[in-house]
Amino acid sequence: MSKHAAPRIWFENQRVIRTFLQTVAGTLAGVATFVGILAAFAPQFLEAIREILPEDWYAGGLLVVAFIGTLAAVLAKVMALPLVNTFLTKFGAGSVPKSKVGLVLAVEQAQREEHADEQARQARGDLL
Incomplete structure (x- = not known):
């Protein structure tokens, strides 16, 4: 874990x-x-x-x-x-199985980074 x-x-x-x-x-x-x-x-x-x-x-x-x-x-x-x-x-009684904690944390970190990138593009006016 x-x-x-x-x-x-x-x-x-x-x-x-x-x-x-x-x-x-x-x-x-x-x-x-x-x-x-x-x-x-x-x-x-x-x-x-x-x-x-x-x-x-x-x-x-x-x-x-x-x-x-x-x-x-x-x-x-x-x-x-x-x-x-x-x-x-x-x-093993948490909201996520003990064996999947690392995976879920990695996905959440990627989502946070993607959201931060989106906000930075919006601030620069780079919307596609």
Whole structure:
């Protein structure tokens, strides 16, 4: 692996939003599956829960799902920090596979140079 930091993460906010959505969707799907299995194999248990829990606890359940999604999104944002991403890359959990860091850094450097050349041409008025 290169001695340099891991490449920057593209579209950090997009990754955070997607993490939030997939966590909420996965949690809701898991809860729905669990309730469905209980309804099929232990309907008495669900009925007992309905009798014990007050109605406002169901809304509280949705708040728990939203909290889990938010927590996952915050963790995704922290993992997108350059220092954390570099640390994770050492263990193969970064935004780029450990074996490809050098290649990605070289591509990013070439893109920066190309952009700088383009800006210099624009400043000189050399546009083709």
